[in-house]
Amino acid sequence: MSRSILVRRSPIHGNGVFAATDLPAGKSLIEYRGKLLRHAVADRRYCDNVETGHTFLFVLNDTYVIDGTEGGNSARWINHSCDPNCEPMLWESKDGDPARDRLFIETLRPVKAGEELTYDYGIELEVRYTPRLKQLWACRCGSPQCTGTLLKPKSRKKKA
Ligand SMILES: [Zn+2]
DSSP, X not given: OOTTEEEEEOSSSSEXXXXXXXXXXXXXXXXXOOEEEEHHHHHHHTTTXXXXXXXXXXXXXXXXXXXXXXXXXXXXXXXXXXXXXXXXXXXXXXXXXXXXXXXXXXXXXXXXXXXXXXXXXOBOOSSOOOHHXXXXXXXXXXXXXXOSBSBOOOOSSOOO
8 A cells, every 4th residue: 555545444434544644636546456347247246235335346347347345455445425535537448458447546636644535436226215225325424515325316327
């Protein structure tokens, strides 16, 4: 892990990742690593995942999902926020091979040492958002813009 970030308990959820030093905007901090799974495989393996309110899956592109539970690094501990200070940046492979695309977490704005790093998970589930489901995916980011849930309003886009 780079010296610019560190992992410790988070007031939002479980472990979190924090700035170890003051960070400028637009700084690439860490790659989101893990095993690449095809969407169908991830869907089969984690079909019960909607009931956990927790995920280490990250949609890389139309073909692959990154599974941080296998071979993942500290990036999987970065929590969601409705008012994030980081964002995931896709580095598309030059040869067009989707398995060679990579995801890096980058600061959106200057971040002070000690601040928790967050990004918007943008989770969109295929199932209907019942009050119970929203409760399972409750957001505790504490920002004034908090929507109360990690689930993103449904768009007409294809499921992530
Ligand atoms: Zn929130």
